[in-house]
Amino acid sequence: MHGIDKIKASLKGHTILITGGGSGIGYATAKLFAKMNANIAINYLPEDTESKNRVKELKEKYINIIEVPGDVSQEIIAKRIVFETIEKFKGLNFLINNVGIGLVKDPIAFDDLDQLNDNFWQKIMNVNLMSAFYCSRIASKELIKNKGTIVNVTSISSNGKRGTSIPYAVSKGALKTLTVSLAKSFAPNVRVNAVSPGFTESAMTNQRSEEHKKRMAKQTLLNRIAKPEEIAETIFFLCVSGSYITGETINVNGGHGFNY
Numbered sequence: 671m672h673g674i675d676k677i678k679a680s681l682k683g684h685t686i687l688i689t690g691g692g693s694g695i696g697y698a699t700a701k702l703f704a705k706m707n708a709n710i711a712i713n714y715l716p717e718d719t720e721s722k723n724r725v726k727e728l729k730e731k732y733i734n735i736i737e738v739p740g741d742v743s744q745e746i747i748a749k750r751i752v753f754e755t756i757e758k759f760k761g762l763n764f765l766i767n768n769v770g771i772g773l774v775k776d777p778i779a780f781d782d783l784d785q786l787n788d789n790f791w792q793k794i795m796n797v798n799l800m801s802a803f804y805c806s807r808i809a810s811k812e813l814i815k816n817k818g819t820i821v822n823v824t825s826i827s828s829n830g831k832r833g834t835s836i837p838y839a840v841s842k843g844a845l846k847t848l849t850v851s852l853a854k855s856f857a858p859n860v861r862v863n864a865v866s867p868g869f870t871e872s873a874m875t876n877q878r879s880e881e882h883k884k885r886m887a888k889q890t891l892l893n894r895i896a897k898p899e900e901i902a903e904t905i906f907f908l909c910v911s912g913s914y915i916t917g918e919t920i921n922v923n924g925g926h927g928f929n930y
Contacts, residue, residue: 690714722739803848
């Protein structure tokens with residue numbers, strides 16, 4: 671991983687809101703933007719003490735960071751978080767819809783359809799899909815005014831490849847479709863894209879066995895799983911560069927599927 675230390679930019683005066691920003695890809699994105707002196711609003715669940723502690727450490731190093739805890743899968747809470755961010759920093763330039771859940775420790779739900787009850791489906795769809803819709807719609811006026819950017823974090827599962835469960839894969843596939851729909855709706859003033867990570871080190875994937883991780887690594891051309899910082903690089907690119915890219919999903923998967 672060589673690229674992360676070469677990224678240089680001055681984002682002073684620019685504001686980014688990251689949902690699910692207390693761990694994994696979201697936290698790596700927050701750290702990268704913090705190095706560029708951006709204003710950062712980091713969202714996480716109030717009961718997530720590990721995320722709270724990570725954000726606290728980041729705030730001790732960088733001053734332009736606020737915490738906006740709350741469940742953004744609920745529209746009223748998403749509204750409060752977006753407005754709180756805009757009020758604090760007097761604007762919003764980048765929205766990263768990163769929050770996501772899988773809910774199962776083993777990928778058994780693909781094989782056991784009896785597990786897929788309505789509550790299971792609704793929880794995953796609310797967090798993985800509706801949170802992105804709520805935040806994007808609520809933030810749209812400010813982003814249009816500032817000619818901002820939205821980046822949604824989907825998954826390798828959005829391409830129909832195996833994920834933690836059928837609802838997880840469907841939710842990420844729907845998020846990919848939402849990306850295109852929002853790009854159309856907010857054009858030409860707001861660019862909307864997505865990143866589709868392969869198997870990446872995170873709290874979710876850390877539940878997998880070492881054997882599973884090795885198997886996933888062998889399915890990539892780079893023969894390893896991704897670090898969250900490597901996904902953050904592409905999120906950063908889509909926000910501050912890529913000025914003629916919208917409605918696209920960028921695969922960041924180490925060449926997954928090409929190694930048989």
